[in-house]
Amino acid sequence: MAGATLEETGMAPHQPRSASDPRPGNQPFYISPGCHTCGTALVLSDRLDHPDAAESKIWHDEWECPVCRDGIYLDWPEGALLSLQRNGR
Numbered sequence: 001m002a003g004a005t006l007e008e009t010g011m012a013p014h015q016p017r018s019a020s021d022p023r024p025g026n027q028p029f030y031i032s033p034g035c036h037t038c039g040t041a042l043v044l045s046d047r048l049d050h051p052d053a054a055e056s057k058i059w060h061d062e063w064e065c066p067v068c069r070d071g072i073y074l075d076w077p078e079g080a081l082l083s084l085q086r087n088g089r
């Protein structure tokens with residue numbers, strides 16, 4: 001079966017279920033909301049790069065430190081990426 005989704009990982013209904021679900025409180029849901037290096041609050045990567053992007057075009061699972069700009073933090077539940085990789089072939 002191709003196309004495993006987050007729903008198949010057995011998360012509670014109130015949790016964001018996909019990359020296009022806005023996160024509650026406008027901060028990462030699954031990961032630490034601060035930069036691992038400097039502690040600055042992470043912001044949506046698309047908001048940094050495309051401040052005028054429409055809400056529907058934003059990926060809500062890609063976060064970035066506006067100070068370090070040292071890469072993307074993926075807001076995914078622990079184990080979900082692994083599980084998707086295993087089931088996705």
Ligand SMILES: [Zn+2]
Pocket residue numbers: 035036037038039040065066067068069
């Ligand atoms: Zn930082």
